[in-house]
Amino acid sequence: MSEDLNQRIADAQAKLDAQKQPSGIEAARGMGVGFKMGSDFIAAVIVGAGLGWGLDELFGWSPWGLIVCLLLGFITGVKNVVAAASQAARQTAENGSTGPRNQNPEAGQDKGDDA
């Protein structure tokens, strides 16, 4: 009986939470994630190119430093974007399932605004 009531309270609370979620901040978060992905990718490529060019200048490895480090930069950029995307996907999944079944609001580290 009380189990059922608790369940219903949790359901109703989840519904209320879903309704009063401030959409402006949500949208800002999404845009922030997008900006982060883009600049992380470009920054990694630039760092690779810069590092490779520096090594070439320093040790006279002429094309090889730039080639290898630029490729490593690309790999890093892709890794950054994939990491950011998978983190965002995980958060979305957590957010989506904070409904009836999932009752641990502390699980989402980034989204813990239970105020």
Add this chain to the structure above:
Amino acid sequence: MMVSTDPMHQFQISRLLPIQAGGYDLSFTNSALFIAIAVFGIIGFLAFATSNLQTVPGRAQSLAEIWYKFVAGIVHDVNHDDGKPFIPLVFTLFSFILIANLLGMFPYFFTATSHVAVTFTMALFTIGLVVVIGVWKNGFKFLKIFTPSGVPLYILWFVVIIEIFSFLSRPLSLGMRLFANMLAGHVALKIFAGFIPTLAVGLPVIGVFMGGLLVLPLVVGITALECLVAFLQAYVFAILTCVYLNDALHPGH
């Protein structure tokens, strides 16, 4: 009646008070002026808002409280209780970037955050602080940020190289994002705004003002978007500072 439509003109640094010291140019520029306005504006407003603290806050005090609680909330969300010592730092960065960005939205004002020198100083300071805090709190264990857990040994050396690249790209990414967003936004705004007088003169068939009126709603929209971006970039900078500080406090993911 030629309106200046050079989109890059607004980013030019001009010396307001030339100072030469020891061969260095330490002039007080328009950039320095707007940095000073932002800094003293924030300090002045917060000092005013907290000068007469009441249990039931007035308008200024509520604004200051919301402002502070927003930043404290970001830090708490990412770093939990370990982040408490860093709330003043993140609050300072967030407030400065936000106010400098918003000041740039006023016509004829200079956008201090649209210059690499300003944004990279903040980014390098943030990453430098991350390294210092990480080494201070963890010693050699700080190097664990380069070795994610659960990676097999035969591929670890490669992952370490990638992680080092990733770490080096952080200050660049942090500084570049803010600078590029402010620069691109203001250039776009200027170019679209420049269409208004051009079209008003160039399309006399539709009428003197009609051509310009077609573009005006777009410029209003971009202005609104830029205000959002001004807030957003401050928010992103603050949240990424927290994320990087979290790496320093708890290396090894």
